[in-house]
Amino acid sequence: MLILFLILIHNIHLVSGVSLSDQVHQTPADMCKNPNETATLRCLHTISTYNRILWYKQSQGGQLQLLGYMWGSRPTLEANVSATLDGSADENKNCTLTIEKLQQDSNAVYFCAANNGEYEAYFGAGTKLTVLGKIICIEPPKVKVFKPSTKECQNEKHKKNKKTLLCVASDFYPDHVNVSWQIDGVDVKDGIATDHSAHWNGTHYRITSRLRVLFSQWFKPGKNFTCTVDFFDGEQTVSRVGWVAGIRNPGAAAIRNKYLKTTHNAKLSYLVLIIKSSIYGLFVIILVWKLQGFSRKPEK
Structure with missing residues (x-):
C-alpha cells in the first residue's frame, strides 16, 4: 500500500484554473455538526477513464493528510483513520466519506480528488466541517x-x-x-x-x-x-x-466655498458702491436745486 501511495502522490498536483477541476463535484460545501454526530461527505466526477478518488483532511494551517482512497469499488483507509469509504470512484458514481463520533479534532476542510494513477489528480472545492462547541451558540456576524x-x-x-x-x-x-x-x-x-x-x-x-x-x-x-x-x-x-x-471631494468643496465667498464679497462691494453713488447723486441734485433757488431771488 505504501508503494501505491507513493505512486499516487507522484502523480498528484493541485491544479487551479484547469477545466477538469470543474468536473469534480464535492458536496456539501459547509457542514456543522454536534459532538458525537456523524458527517457524510460526497464526491462525484465526470472524467472518463478516471476510476480513483482520494480523500484528504486539512486541519487549520496544516498540510493535507491522506485519509484513504477508493479504487473502483474497493476502499482503502490509512492506518488509525476512523472513517468509512463507500460507493464507487468510477465516472458519474458517488463516493462517500463517513466520519462517525465527531470530536473537536474533526474540525477541518476535507477534499476529494479524482485520479487514474497516470495523470494529475483534480480536486473538488472542499467541505468545511465544524464540530460545534457545547456552550457556544450559532450566531451570524x-x-x-x-x-x-x-x-x-x-x-x-x-x-x-x-x-x-x-x-x-x-x-x-x-x-x-x-x-x-x-x-x-x-x-x-x-x-x-x-x-x-x-x-x-x-x-x-x-x-x-x-x-x-x-x-x-x-x-x-x-x-x-x-x-x-x-x-x-x-x-x-x-x-x-x-x-x-x-x-x-473636500478639495472641490473648499474651492467652491472660496468662489462663493469671493462672489459674495464682490456683490457686497458693488452694492456699497451703488449706495454711495446714489447718495452722491442725491447730494448733487439737492445742491443744484439750492443754487437755482438762490439765482431766482430778486435784487433789492
Missing part, C-alpha cells in the same frame, strides 16, 4: 464598513491615489463565512484583501476585508460601497451587509 481615514483622503496631489475602505465582520460563530464587495450593486473582484481566515477571540470569530477604490470613485456623492458577508448557520447560508456612501 455583525458587519460594519468604515470610511477611508481622513489623512488618506487629504492627499489630493495625485488623482490616481486610491482610498481604502475597511469591512469588519465580528461576533459570529462558527467561522463559515465568505466576504465579497459590491459597488453600486456590481460585484468587485480587484483591489480586495481579505484575511486568510477568521480570528478566534475566545468566544467568537472576527474577520476583516479591505477594498481599494479610485480617488474618483470615493469622491462621488451617492455612490454605494457594500460589503456582503455570507454565513452558513448550519442549515442555510444567510447574508449580512454593511455599506457606506461616497462623499463630496
Whole structure:
C-alpha cells in the first residue's frame, strides 16, 4: 500500500484554473455538526477513464493528510483513520466519506480528488466541517464598513491615489463565512484583501476585508460601497451587509466655498458702491436745486 501511495502522490498536483477541476463535484460545501454526530461527505466526477478518488483532511494551517482512497469499488483507509469509504470512484458514481463520533479534532476542510494513477489528480472545492462547541451558540456576524481615514483622503496631489475602505465582520460563530464587495450593486473582484481566515477571540470569530477604490470613485456623492458577508448557520447560508456612501471631494468643496465667498464679497462691494453713488447723486441734485433757488431771488 505504501508503494501505491507513493505512486499516487507522484502523480498528484493541485491544479487551479484547469477545466477538469470543474468536473469534480464535492458536496456539501459547509457542514456543522454536534459532538458525537456523524458527517457524510460526497464526491462525484465526470472524467472518463478516471476510476480513483482520494480523500484528504486539512486541519487549520496544516498540510493535507491522506485519509484513504477508493479504487473502483474497493476502499482503502490509512492506518488509525476512523472513517468509512463507500460507493464507487468510477465516472458519474458517488463516493462517500463517513466520519462517525465527531470530536473537536474533526474540525477541518476535507477534499476529494479524482485520479487514474497516470495523470494529475483534480480536486473538488472542499467541505468545511465544524464540530460545534457545547456552550457556544450559532450566531451570524455583525458587519460594519468604515470610511477611508481622513489623512488618506487629504492627499489630493495625485488623482490616481486610491482610498481604502475597511469591512469588519465580528461576533459570529462558527467561522463559515465568505466576504465579497459590491459597488453600486456590481460585484468587485480587484483591489480586495481579505484575511486568510477568521480570528478566534475566545468566544467568537472576527474577520476583516479591505477594498481599494479610485480617488474618483470615493469622491462621488451617492455612490454605494457594500460589503456582503455570507454565513452558513448550519442549515442555510444567510447574508449580512454593511455599506457606506461616497462623499463630496473636500478639495472641490473648499474651492467652491472660496468662489462663493469671493462672489459674495464682490456683490457686497458693488452694492456699497451703488449706495454711495446714489447718495452722491442725491447730494448733487439737492445742491443744484439750492443754487437755482438762490439765482431766482430778486435784487433789492
